[in-house]
Amino acid sequence: MAGTEASIAFQRRNGNPSRLDNSSQRGASRRQLAVIPPHALLKKGKQSIDMMIRGLGIRLLEVRIPMHTVRDQSARLECYFDMEGESLYSVKWYKDGNEFYRYLPRDMPPAQVFPLPGVSVDIHNSTESTVVLSSVNLSSSGRYRCEVSAEAPSFQTVSQHGDMVVVALPGDGPRITGGRPRYQVGDTVRVNCTSGRSKPAAQLIWFINGEQADSSFIRGPFSKSSRDGLETSTLGLEFKVRPKHFRRNGDMKLKCLATIATVYWRTNEESVEGDRPQKAPALEIRKGHGDMAAAAAAASAASGEYGANRNGGSRMRPTPLWVCCQLLFHILLATYRILVSSIASMHQLPR
Incomplete structure (x- = not known):
């Protein structure tokens, strides 16, 4: 058992345990025991153990999974690794624990796709390090994991995952309702900003004359879901008008900003006038x-x-x-x- 502990300890030290899944660690340990039992390592001596350790150098360099992808567009999943002298056995991709793509360099053809709801692989543009998903939809959101395995005798397996969210963009920008064309000092402004239907719901922010509104003026947000799974969000703004709210030209600008991660950014702005007593010229x-x-x-x-x-x-x-x-x-x-x-x-x- 001393040889097994040494092999597993080295795997944890060189395989970056923060990036390894527990299932992959257990699978790698079982494969090592099946190929080289502990008593065989002890019989071969220190030289054989050193050779085994050198063979456990496979490393994942980088796994790129887009955090947000727009619906009906393609998504590119990338998995870069260094075999460190080992021979590649397989590269597998999983979504929420279910395998949907496998690459075996010794097979012909090497790439194989497994049907999975929400996953449509462009096999002609997919390789051992890249998988292209075409026309993603809302059900394509989930956790994607890349798993790389080496050939015998080590059969070492390392993996890393990332989450992807598919975004359904709103059909139109945010709408401002409830406002009046004129306000006097002392009046109360009560307006709402409502985003278009999207998934997930847009984040809303109010601005008064270009500056973000005080948190005490904010009401909400309130969200509402429709039957098709899309959501709308509403954010209220309520405050008492003071002289500082009117600019030098006598008007006041109210702006609402709607964002979804880094893929959507839209604003709507309304300008209202200050209603002051009129004097005859x-x-x-x-x-x-x-x-x-x-x-x-x-x-x-x-x-x-x-x-x-x-x-x-x-x-x-x-x-x-x-x-x-x-x-x-x-x-x-x-x-x-x-x-x-x-x-x-x-x-x-x-x-």
């Missing part, structure tokens, strides 16, 4: 005085009393039109008097 006041003056002038002209108001007030300045009218009136009056005088003289002449 100075131009309108001057215009009012002009209308009053024109009305007074017209009344004075109609009554023949232009030059002084009825209450004996100060004289009003005549307009150019009034001066012209007065001049024309006097000219016509003088002409009329001359004509009358001439006619009277002609009647007085002796016949």
Whole structure:
């Protein structure tokens, strides 16, 4: 048993136990016992044990499994390893503990696919180190594990796993509801932001004038699931309007951001105006005085009393039109008097 303990101890030391599954460790130990029993190791001596130890150098360099993949797109699973002088026996891929892909370099063809719901392998683009999944769907989400095994005599097996989530993106961006076009200082803002249907539900964040809203203003989030498994989320915003909420131009901007991991990022923004008491412009006041003056002038002209108001007030300045009218009136009056005088003289002449 001393030889077995030495072999297993070395496997744990060189195989990176944090990356090894317990099942793989137990399987490797059983294979080693079947090929080289403990008493055989003891009979062969220290030299044989050293040779066995050198053969247990297989290492997983990196396993790449995308954390998030968009629905209906392809996903690439990668498993890189170093055999350290060993011969490769097999590379196997599992989803949630079920094998769906096997690569045996000595077989022809070397790649073999096993049917599994939610997993569609593009076998023409898959190799010993890469597996391509085509048109992933929501059921493709799960834990994927790569397992690499060496040939005899060691039959060492190492594995590493990672989780993948398939994302169904929303069909439209977030919607803001419940707002008013105008607010006054002291009013209460109550608005909701609702994301489109997706899987998983989008994460929502509120911003006021470009700054993230205080947590005390937030209501929710609230989520709702539909029959097809998609989800919507709603986040409320409620706060009392203060002067600082209005910018220099007098408006206030409310923005909602919806995100899903690193594959989705959409915003919606609304601008509301501050409702302040309106004052009459100075131009309108001057215009009012002009209308009053024109009305007074017209009344004075109609009554023949232009030059002084009825209450004996100060004289009003005549307009150019009034001066012209007065001049024309006097000219016509003088002409009329001359004509009358001439006619009277002609009647007085002796016949």
